[in-house]
Amino acid sequence: MSIQRAAVRCSEARIDALSGALDTYHLYNAVRGDLLGQLGRHAEARAEFLRAAELTGNRAERALLLDRAQTSR
Numbered sequence: 001m002s003i004q005r006a007a008v009r010c011s012e013a014r015i016d017a018l019s020g021a022l023d024t025y026h027l028y029n030a031v032r033g034d035l036l037g038q039l040g041r042h043a044e045a046r047a048e049f050l051r052a053a054e055l056t057g058n059r060a061e062r063a064l065l066l067d068r069a070q071t072s073r
Contacts (some may be wrong), residue, residue, distance in 0.1 A: 005038075005039070008035055008038045008039055009039065011035055012032070012035045012036070012039065015028070015031060015032050015035060016032075024055060025055070026051075026052040026053075026054075026055035026056040026061070026065070027052070028052075029048045029049070029051045029052035029055065030048070030049065030052040030065060030068075032048045033045045033046070033047075033048030033049040033052060033068065033069075033072070034068075036048060037072055042072045042073045043072075045072045046069045046072040049065050049066070049068040049069035049072060050065075050066070050069045052065045053065035053066045053069065
């Protein structure tokens with residue numbers, strides 16, 4: 001496992017530890033989506049970006065998050 005991949009996994013674990021408190025905060029879901037994408041877990045990343053898009057009240061952020069969801073493979 002590369003050092004970068006190990007660092008992403010560690011970050012994912014730290015983010016997951018905050019899940020209960022931040023589940024309804026759109027940036028939590030966006031960060032989690034980004035980390036999952038870096039780990040190659042694209043379906044999960046897509047779901048997180050879609051959730052983040054649902055939660056934000058900002059149209060520009062929503063557009064960006066929906067684009068990230070669409071490009072997650």
